[in-house]
Structure formats: C-alpha cells, structure tokens
Amino acid sequence: MTDRRRIALLLAPALLVLGGLFLTGLGLTLLRSLRYFPALGLTGPDLSAYAAILAAPGFLNSLALSLWIAFASTLIAAGLALGAALLLRQTFPGRALVSFLVQMNLTIPHIVGAIGILYLFSQSGSFARLAHAAGLISGPQGFPPLTQDPFAIGIILLYVWKELPFITLILLANLQTLGNDHEAVARSLGASRWQTFRHVLLPLLMPGLAAASALVFAFAFGAYEVPLVLGAYAPKALPVLAWQAWTDTDLATRPEAMAMAVVIALIGLALLALVARALGRGAPDAC
Amino acid sequence: MRADRLRLLAVLALALWMILPILPLAVWSFAYGWRFPDLLPQDWSLRAWSFALSGQSGILESFALTTLIALATTFLSALIGVPAGRALGLYRFRGKGLVTLLFLAPAVVPGIAITFGLHGIFLRLGLAGTVTGVILAHLVPVVPYMTLVMAAVFSRFDPDLEAQARSLGATPWQTFRAVTLPAILPGLLTAALFAFLVSWSQYLLTLAIGGGRVQTLPLLLFSFASAGRNDITGAVGLLYILPGLMVLILTARQVTGRGAALAGGLRP
Numbered sequence: 110m111t112d113r114r115r116i117a118l119l120l121a122p123a124l125l126v127l128g129g130l131f132l133t134g135l136g137l138t139l140l141r142s143l144r145y146f147p148a149l150g151l152t153g154p155d156l157s158a159y160a161a162i163l164a165a166p167g168f169l170n171s172l173a174l175s176l177w178i179a180f181a182s183t184l185i186a187a188g189l190a191l192g193a194a195l196l197l198r199q200t201f202p203g204r205a206l207v208s209f210l211v212q213m214n215l216t217i218p219h220i221v222g223a224i225g226i227l228y229l230f231s232q233s234g235s236f237a238r239l240a241h242a243a244g245l246i247s248g249p250q251g252f253p254p255l256t257q258d259p260f261a262i263g264i265i266l267l268y269v270w271k272e273l274p275f276i277t278l279i280l281l282a283n284l285q286t287l288g289n290d291h292e293a294v295a296r297s298l299g300a301s302r303w304q305t306f307r308h309v310l311l312p313l314l315m316p317g318l319a320a321a322s323a324l325v326f327a328f329a330f331g332a333y334e335v336p337l338v339l340g341a342y343a344p345k346a347l348p349v350l351a352w353q354a355w356t357d358t359d360l361a362t363r364p365e366a367m368a369m370a371v372v373i374a375l376i377g378l379a380l381l382a383l384v385a386r387a388l389g390r391g392a393p394d395a396c
Numbered sequence: 397m398r399a400d401r402l403r404l405l406a407v408l409a410l411a412l413w414m415i416l417p418i419l420p421l422a423v424w425s426f427a428y429g430w431r432f433p434d435l436l437p438q439d440w441s442l443r444a445w446s447f448a449l450s451g452q453s454g455i456l457e458s459f460a461l462t463t464l465i466a467l468a469t470t471f472l473s474a475l476i477g478v479p480a481g482r483a484l485g486l487y488r489f490r491g492k493g494l495v496t497l498l499f500l501a502p503a504v505v506p507g508i509a510i511t512f513g514l515h516g517i518f519l520r521l522g523l524a525g526t527v528t529g530v531i532l533a534h535l536v537p538v539v540p541y542m543t544l545v546m547a548a549v550f551s552r553f554d555p556d557l558e559a560q561a562r563s564l565g566a567t568p569w570q571t572f573r574a575v576t577l578p579a580i581l582p583g584l585l586t587a588a589l590f591a592f593l594v595s596w597s598q599y600l601l602t603l604a605i606g607g608g609r610v611q612t613l614p615l616l617l618f619s620f621a622s623a624g625r626n627d628i629t630g631a632v633g634l635l636y637i638l639p640g641l642m643v644l645i646l647t648a649r650q651v652t653g654r655g656a657a658l659a660g661g662l663r664p
Contacts, residue, residue, distance in 0.1 A: 116483045120495065123480035123543055130514060130536050131502050137513030193410055196403065207407055209648070210414040216640030217418070218597035220614050221633045224621050225417025228424065233432040235420055241433035249432055270417060324504060331506020334599040334614070338621065348508045355512055367512055374509035381504040385497055 135374060142367035149360055158364035168369065170344035178261045178346060179330035182268035187322045189269065190276035191314075195306075197277065198284055211274040219271060223338040226267045230255040256339050263339040264329075264346070272325045276318070283317040319387040323380045331373050347373060418637070425630030444627035448635065455616060455632055462596060462612040463639075465527060469534040469595040470588050473542040476535070477591075478584065481546020486555055499540040510536065511604045518605055525607040533605040534595045542591050549583030589643045596639055 140146075144153035162168040197208060214222075229235045237252035246252050256263030291313060295305040329335075336346035345353070347369060355366035424430065425444050427437035448455045483489075484496065502510075514533060515524060523529030557579070561571040599614045606612075613636045620629045 112487060113489070116487050116489050119479040119483035122476040123539055124495070124498070126476055126535050126539050127498055127502070130517075130532065131505075131510060132498075133517060134510035134512075134514035134536075135505070137516050138510060139513075141513070141516070192406070196406055196410070199403075201403065201407065203407065203411075207411045207414075209644075210411050212648070213641065213644055214414045216593055216644050217637050218599075218614060218640075220599055220617060221421070221637055222417050224617070224629060224633060225419075225421050227621075228420035228626070229417060238433050238435050242435055267417075270413065274414070327504045327506060331508055333508055334618070338618070348506065351508060351512075370509045370512050373506050377505035377509060378501075381497065381501055384500060384504060 138367050138370050138374070142364055142371045144364045146364065149363070151364065158368040162365050162368050167344070167350060168347075171347040171350040172372070174261060174344045175330050175347040178264050178268070178336075179326045181261075181265045182272065182329040183322050183326045185265070186269050186272040186325060187276055187318060190273050190280060190321075191318070193273060193277040194280035194284060197281060211277060214271065214274045215278065217271075219267070219332065220334045220338065222271050223267050223335050226263055226270065227256050227338060230263055230266065231257075257341045259341050259344070261336070261340065261346070264336055267335055267339060268325070268329045272329070276321045276325065279317055279321045280314060283314055287313055316387045320384050323383045323387065327377050327380045330376060418634075421630040421633040423630070424626045425628075425634055427627055427630075430626070444631040447628060448631040453628075454611070455613075455635070458611050458613050458616050459635060461527070461610070462614075465531055465534065465602075465610075465612065466592045466595040468531045469538050470591045472531070473535060473538040473591050474584065474588055476539050477542030477587075478546050478580070480539075480543040481548075482550045484543065484547035485550025486553070499543050502536050502540045507537070507600045511600060514601075515604050524605060525609045527606075527610055529605045530602050530610045530612075533601040534598055536601070537598070538591050538594050541594055542587055545587040545590075546580070546584065549580050549587070553579055586647050589647060593640055593643055 140154075142158055144151045144155055144158055146153075193211070197204065197211070227234070231237070232249040232252045232254060234256075236255075237246065237249055240246045240252055241248075255266070287310075291309050292305050295309045296302075300308070331348055333348040333352060336349050340346050340349060351366050351369035351373065354362045354369065357363075357366075423437065426440050426442070428439040428441035428443060430437040447453050480499075484492070484499075514536075518524040518529045518533070521529075523532065553576075557575050558571050561575045562568075566574065597614070598612075599618075602610060602612050603615060606615075608615075613632065617629060617632045617636055620632055
C-alpha cells in the first residue's frame with residue numbers, strides 16, 4: 110500500500126464524520142438562511158431573511174451585546190490569566206493546591222458555573238446577603254442588578270471565572286516549553302524585570318495567548334446555555350435570540366434563525382483564520 | 397517582604413475565586429429553607445439528596461443516560477480519531493494544513509451555527525429525538541479533540557518499531573496489540589477521559605437534537621434551576637461535576653506537565 114492510500118484510509122472515517130455532520134450541518138444552515146426550504150414551500154435563494162433580521166432592532170442589539178460579552182470576557186480573562194500563569198510558575202507553599210483548584214475549574218461544565226454565579230451575585234444571592242448583614246442595603250432591591258442585567262455583568266463574570274484557568278494552563282504549558290533561558294540572558298544583559306517581561310517573555314507568549322484568546326472569544330460569543338441562565342430578558346445574547354427564532358411556532362421565522370446562525374458561524378470562521386495564523390507563527394502545542 | 401505579602405494575597409484571591417461559585421450550590425443542597433437575608437440556611441436537611449438519589453426523581457436514570465452517551469461517544473471517537481491522529485502525527489502530505497484546519501473548525505465555530513442544519517439532516521434520517529442522534533451529534537466536538545490529541549501522541553511515536561515487529565513475522569494485528577497500542581496507551585487513556593468530559597458537558601447539541609426527549613443531566617439541572625428548586629439544583633449540580641473531579645484526580649500528574657494543552661479541548 111502506498112503512503113498516499115494509507116493516509117487516505119486512515120483519515121477517511123474522521124473526514125466522513127466531520128464532512129457529514131459539521132460541514133453538511135453548516136451548509137444546510139446556509140442554504141436555509143437563503144430561504145431555500147422546499148418542505149416549507151420556500152424555493153429562494155434570496156437574501157430576504159438577512160434583510161429581515163437587519164431591519165428588526167432586536168438583531169443588531171443582540172449582536173452588539175454578544176460582541177461586548179466576548180470582548181470584555183476575553184480581555185479580562187486573558188489579562189488575569191497572564192498574571193496567574195506568572196504567579197503559578199513560581200514556587201510557594203500551597204502551590205499544588207492552587208494548581209489543583211485551577212485545573213478543577215476546567216472540568217466543571219459551564220452551566221454549573223453559571224448557576225453558581227447566579228446564586229452568588231443575584232439580588233437575593235450570597236453577596237446581597239453579605240451587603241445586608243453589613244448594613245449596606247435594606248432589601249434585595251438595594252443590591253445592584255449584576256445578573257440578568259442589561260450590561261451582561263453576570264455573563265462576563267462567569268466567563269472570567271471559567272476561561273481564566275483555560276488561558277492560564279495554556280500559558281503555563283508555553284512557559285514550561287520556553288524554560289528560563291531567554292529571561293536569564295535578558296537579565297544578564299542588564300534588562301530590568303519589567304523590560305524582560307515586556308520585550309522578551311510577552312512576545313514569546315503572544316502566539317499561545319492569541320490562539321487561546323481567540324478560542325475564548327468564539328466561545329463567549331456563541332455559547333447558548335450561559336446567557337440562558339444569566340442573561341437579561343432584553344436584549345438577549347445573539348445565540349439565545351437565534352434559538353428563540355428557531356423554536357418559534359411561526360415557521361416563517363426559521364430562515365431568520367438560520368441567518369443569525371450564519372452570522373455567528375462567520376465570526377467563528379474569522380477567528381479560525383486568526384487561530385491558524387497564530388499557530389502558524391509557533392506554539393504548535395497551544396491548543 | 398511587601399512583594400511576598402502581595403503574592404500571598406493574589407494566590408488567596410485566585411484560589412477563592414476558583415471555588416466560589418461552587419460553594420452556594422453545596423450549601424443549597426443541604427439547606428432546608430434559605431431565605432433572604434439569612435447568611436446561612438434556617439435549617440439543614442438531606443431532603444434534596446434523598447430526592448436526587450431516590451428512584452422516582454429520574455435523576456439517577458439521567459446520570460446513567462448521560463454516562464452511556466458519553467461512553468459511546470468516547471468509544472466511537474477513539475475508533476475514528478486514533479487512525480486520523482496517526483495520519484496527522486506521522487505523515488506529511490499535501491493538503492495537511494487544510495485537514496488540520498477542518499479539525500480545528502468545530503472548536504472555534506460555535507455549536508449553534510451548525511445545530512439548526514444538523515437537526516434538519518437528523519430529522520430526515522429519523523435520528524432527531526433519539527439517543528443515537530445525540531451520540532452522533534456529540535461526535536462533532538469530540539472527534540476533532542480526539543484526533544488532535546492523538547496526532548500529538550503519534551508525533552512522538554517511532555513507526556520503525558512496527559516495521560521491526562513485522563520483519564520478525566508478527567501479523568498486523570499482533571503488531572498493533574504488542575507494539576503500537578502499549579506505546580500510545582497512556583496518551584489514548586488521557587484523551588479518552590477528556591473526550592468523555594467534552595461529551596458529558598454538552599448542552600445545546602443534546603437539547604436541539606434530543607428535542608427534549610433525551611434528558612441528560614445538564615438539561616435536568618437547568619429545569620430544576622428554572623423551577624426555583626435551588627436545593628435540588630445544588631445536589632444535581634454536585635452530582636454533575638463528580639466525573640470531572642474523578643478524571644482530574646486520575647490524570648493530575650499528567651495535566652500539570654506536558655498534558656496541560658490537553659485540557660484545551662474541555663472548553664466546548
């Protein structure tokens with residue numbers, strides 16, 4: 110058997126599954142967003158579903174909200190993760206326990222964390238009770254709405270909690286591969302600690318950090334169950350709005366749901382290009 | 397000295413933040429009434445736990461179903477992902493970049509982007525609303541994960557060992573059993589444990605493809621939470637994170653080292 114045939118055989122089942130499920134699912138979503146849906150009497154193709162969602166105010170508000178959630182969560186999580194990775198690289202008493210907690214968080218499904226954040230930060234949650242005990246508020250209404258709020262603070266808190274360990278562990282793996290030599294050379298040449306971090310370590314960590322951040326951004330932008338638990342009634346995060354349009358009893362909104370799914374897919378694909386570039390520049394182990 | 401104290405503070409804050417959201421779930425699961433503004437429940441009780449662990453609540457049944465789906469998904473993804481990982485890890489070929497990109501895509505493209513289309517296909521195939529359909533749908537995030545991890549495992553494998561076994565008269569099956577499998581087994585086991593967790597954590601795909609007829613634990617968890625049964629939500633939530641903790645304890649040594657990247661697949 111030649112190598113080419115062997116490679117084709119080895120890859121065939123996986124390509125069949127990904128082609129048959131992922132690409133076909135994506136393709137059918139695209140087709141139906143163009144109002145090609147013979148079973149419903151739609152024979153498109155046309156762009157009227159896209160025109161319809163652009164004309165409705167709900168879509169643009171939801172898109173803006175989801176972009177805000179993704180930007181804010183990624184920025185805060187990446188910044189804190191950089192600090193956490195530099196911290197966990199050092200040796201100190203209790204380091205094993207903290208590392209364990211960071212890894213434990215990674216195994217906890219998002220929906221569990223989302224409910225936990227709700228019980229902590231809602232207006233009758235743990236922090237509101239502490240505020241009441243401290244005499245800061247007289248009732249639940251006195252506590253600022255941090256969950257199911259219009260600024261999606263609860264959602265962002267959940268992602269900061271959940272994605273900080275993810276980015277931290279990727280950075281720690283990168284740091285381990287890099288070793289201490291680069292920094293030692295910079296320090297011996299007279300660079301300060303800050304200069305060493307800024308001009309030596311940070312550029313070396315950048316590909317891994319960028320790839321991890323892109324994955325976090327894509328997830329925070331497109332996840333459904335987190336805004337389902339922690340999101341406000343309006344505006345809704347884009348995936349929740351798309352799901353609502355898809356499950357609407359009025360079947361005419363189906364193409365609009367598909368169009369929203371395509372917008373979400375396009376943002377995911379743009380991020381995939383970013384990840385591919387970041388990985389191409391090094392850090393093949395980043396994810 | 398000041399830097400040391402600052403570091404200690406940062407470490408404590410990080411550790412506390414990591415476990416903080418789990419604490420109210422744990423307290424709620426033993427609470428018997430816990431109204432605002434009480435800092436602790438009025439009374440403690442095992443009511444939520446005895447309900448969760450009793451036969452009638454359907455929670456144990458759901459636990460078993462979630463386990464079955466995750467086991468089947470893991471097994472199938474290993475059958476599919478080990479050969480593909482071998483191709484990606486051992487060979488250079490034309491179009492390899494494109495194939496790798498295809499395996500990365502499901503990790504980056506949000507599930508909701510493919511769910512609606514996938515449901516259309518499964519409806520036509522009679523797979524919508526079935527456990528089989530849910531297992532097949534879970535393969536979308538799990539197979540790429542398995543493949544990429546196995547590619548990393550195979551990139552450290554020396555195929556000359558197989559050639560030597562064959563030249564000594566071993567059949568292909570004997571070669572696989574005695575040479576290849578032992579070499580890739582540690583990596584495969586770790587990959588399988590995390591693949592199990594990826595399936596175990598799925599919410600949207602199960603909801604959409606199962607159409608409410610396949611009630612895995614996260615779906616049940618959400619319905620108890622939205623019904624305001626915080627005590628039962630706490631108990632189910634703790635039951636739901638149990639396998640993850642077990643996987644972590646089983647792999648703790650590997651995860652801190654080279655395997656940190658393995659954890660990457662867990663996010664979806």
